[in-house]
Amino acid sequence: MQDTIGKRLRAYRKLKNLTQQELADRLHVSIAIVGAIERGTRAPSADLMRQIHDVLGVTEQELRGESVTFGG
Numbered sequence: 001m002q003d004t005i006g007k008r009l010r011a012y013r014k015l016k017n018l019t020q021q022e023l024a025d026r027l028h029v030s031i032a033i034v035g036a037i038e039r040g041t042r043a044p045s046a047d048l049m050r051q052i053h054d055v056l057g058v059t060e061q062e063l064r065g066e067s068v069t070f071g072g
Helices: 002-015 020-027 031-039 046-056 060-064
Strands: none
Touching: 002 031, 002 046, 002 060, 020 031, 020 046, 046 060
């Protein structure tokens, strides 16, 4: 799952035209942390996930690659 989050984080970051450094600055973390998450070698904490959602404007489900279905 970390690999999926990392790949999606990179994709959403690039869609927002942010460098790793710019994202790190907005999240108040080091560029090394952003890089490790994108490589899938580190999982973001729950607090960092919330910050990522706020900065990138994506839901946790989108970042995790989970599909959201609605009952009908």
